[in-house]
Amino acid sequence: MISRVAVLPHPPLLVPELLGGGDAEADAVRAACLAVAGELAACSPSWTAVGVGASPPSGVGTFAPFGVDVRVTLRDEDGAPDPGWPLSALIAGWLRGQVGAREVDLRTVAPDLSPDACAERGRELIGATALLVLGDGSHRHGPRSVGRPDERAAAFDGRVARALADADPHALLALDPAEAAELGAVGRAPWQVLAGAVLADGRRWRSTRAQALTPFGVAYHLAVWEPV
Structure with a gap:
């Protein structure tokens, strides 16, 4: 039975080695994400995670395709790094290592x-204990957006x-x-998986933490849910 849900974005900027220097806005996003991940690890060292991607990977992942060979795993494993991991798996593995979780079932x-x-x-997923939901909102907010700005982005992420x-x-x-x-919100499917999980659970839920950040033209949503 699910005891805690953590909703987090999965931008590569969470990994400081990829930035090549300090960035106050990235530091703030990273600190907020690690605080939420820490709450999930305090609930359980074994996580079930949901993210966008192909088949769940195994072995060792690497952020080399994003510029630096930072290696991560979903559980204690060795081996040659696989550059084909989806971003959701890479960030799940990185968060696991940062907060000391034991394993992630992606x-x-x-x-x-x-x-x-x-x-x-x-x-x-109703048999999971600690559920990690990974995905970003629209990447079309304002002049710093990855895609061209779209006036619908603010209402959607609102x-x-x-x-x-x-x-x-x-x-x-x-949603x-x-x-x-159209808005580049890859978190939509994982968020709707979360919705299905808590509706199947049958209990009422409350949010104990909720935050939305758009420092780089991309909406990053963070939340912690617990059953009432």
Whole structure:
């Protein structure tokens, strides 16, 4: 039975070696994410994680495709690094190492998975104890955006932020996949898997921490949910 949920973004900037120097905004995002991950590790050293990607990887991952050979694992393993890990797996492994979790069981989903299919995947997770949900919001906020700015981004991520602050799974399931894809919000499918998991759980939930940051034109959502 799920005891705690942590919702986090998965930008490479969390890894300080990739920045080549200090950045106050990146430092603030990293500190906030590590605080949330620390709360999840305090609940359980074994995590079930949900993120966008292909088949869940094994062995050793590396951030080499992002510029620096920082190696991570989802559990204590050795071997040659695999440069093909999805970003969700890399960040899950990095967070595990930073806060001392023992292992991460990563469940990957396709970014275009329908809300109903996401909810079904969520129902498979009700046996988890500590659930980590990884994904970013829109990358089209303002002049620093990765994609060209889109005036819909603020409203979309406002809905996400309210849903996470209110621990409202129905609001998460109401997010439109087409709009999310147009806005570059890869967290949509993992958030809807979360919604399916807590609805299948059947208990009421509350948010004990919720924060939304957009320092680089990308919305980063952080939240901690616990059953009431």
